[in-house]
Amino acid sequence: MKIEVVDPQDDARLLRWNAVLRESYASGRRHVWSRSDDATRLQFQNPHPTRRSVLLLADIDGVAVGAAEAHVHPGDPAEVEIAVRDDHRRRGIGGALLRAVREALRPSATVIRAETYSDDGVSFALSAGLRVGSRESRQIVGLPISEGTLADQDEHPDDIDIHSWSGPCPDELLEGWARLRSRVSDEVPMGTLTRATMRPDVQAVRRNEQRMSEQGYILVRSLARAGEESVAYTEILLSRSDTEIVHQDDTFVEERVRGRGVGRALKVANARLLMGLPESAGSRILQTYPEPTNTPMLTLNRSFGFEEADVLTVLEGPLA
Structure with a gap:
């Protein structure tokens, strides 16, 4: 497995990264909104002046199997999302992505925050040292x-x-x-x-x-x-x-x-x-x-x- 930083100006790779996040976000759910390719281009190719973003893509033999997204404003918790494709779960990909995110954020944040809609996602976050802070009914x-x-x-x-x-x-x-x-x-x-x-x-x-x-x-x-x-x-x-x-x-x-x-x-x-x-x-x-x-x-x-x-x-x- 190879984890690489996604350059937002690399349009093809940026959209490949977003496709993994979108697929994982919608898995097992109904009536799910997710960020479109057009919105992804506009958001990341014209970055926010005070926010730092980290975009990571995990590949195995050239196949995109996981992605991570993190954003942090100075002094705030970093917002982190980890996505792994259904057919590649329970292989350590999520853990590897989270370690890479933590390393990339080290100069910018001391607290991370993550969101999930699944019991597996909650278990993963708890095992990584996070605690449940709140729940919201969609x-x-x-x-x-x-x-x-x-x-x-x-x-x-x-x-x-x-x-x-x-x-x-x-x-x-x-x-x-x-x-x-x-x-x-x-x-x-x-x-x-x-x-x-x-x-x-x-x-x-x-x-x-x-x-x-x-x-x-x-x-x-x-x-x-x-x-x-x-x-x-x-x-x-x-x-x-x-x-x-x-x-x-x-x-x-x-x-x-x-x-x-x-x-x-x-x-x-x-x-x-x-x-x-x-x-x-x-x-x-x-x-x-x-x-x-x-x-x-x-x-x-x-x-x-x-x-x-x-x-x-x-x-x-x-x-x-």
């Missing part, structure tokens, strides 16, 4: 959601205004959006995982919007305001290169307005906006990731018709 609902379902949920307090748009945040809402985004890292349930500190940074929001647009994503967003103050938001990611499965990203409601239907109103507004976009005509599945202990969100999702597809386990441990 839930899906068919698109389009009926207008009847949305109408049943469509009410919110009179003192709350909902603003919806696709693409970059309007200038007049940007400061409030950035402030709420920074709150997520402090307040959203993360089990025992290491929390990253995020400052309200409007320039970081603009940089992220630019990169997401360059990678082919449409940002579908709704923001709730009480008077002149932003109090809640939600965001959906729609990939132009693969519109079938749409990803519900963050939903955050400040504690002072929770229990008043604000989150529900945001989700109704955002679903309507999504389904009104021409790019969503081929969209068939909307997926989201609440924690199994987040009872209010689970109840809200059920009212929209979401059902559990599988469970994501996130593990974390020392780099060494």
Whole structure:
């Protein structure tokens, strides 16, 4: 077996690497979204200015049998993914890839974090010294959601205004959006995982919007305001290169307005906006990731018709 670093500018090898990750990610699962080749090119051939990425490909006699992906921002845990093709598992390939990732990350990180949807993946990570930090229920609902379902949920307090748009945040809402985004890292349930500190940074929001647009994503967003103050938001990611499965990203409601239907109103507004976009005509599945202990969100999702597809386990441990 040979493990080599993938040069993102080597287009053929980059896509070969992504194919192994995509195949492994979807194995034994249904309605799975994975990164398209176009998004892979855009993400890695124009790298993030402050993030270090490690891309590894394992070959046996010229056949790609495994791949690894790792990303780290200064001071944060490194996000690691290990993939081995089904017909080459239990041969030590995953362990060899993880050792190579740890060696490559040594100057940049002290903690690694990994995600898996399988019991075998959990066992592998535990044997490598990681611990379970959190679990999330991957839930899906068919698109389009009926207008009847949305109408049943469509009410919110009179003192709350909902603003919806696709693409970059309007200038007049940007400061409030950035402030709420920074709150997520402090307040959203993360089990025992290491929390990253995020400052309200409007320039970081603009940089992220630019990169997401360059990678082919449409940002579908709704923001709730009480008077002149932003109090809640939600965001959906729609990939132009693969519109079938749409990803519900963050939903955050400040504690002072929770229990008043604000989150529900945001989700109704955002679903309507999504389904009104021409790019969503081929969209068939909307997926989201609440924690199994987040009872209010689970109840809200059920009212929209979401059902559990599988469970994501996130593990974390020392780099060494």
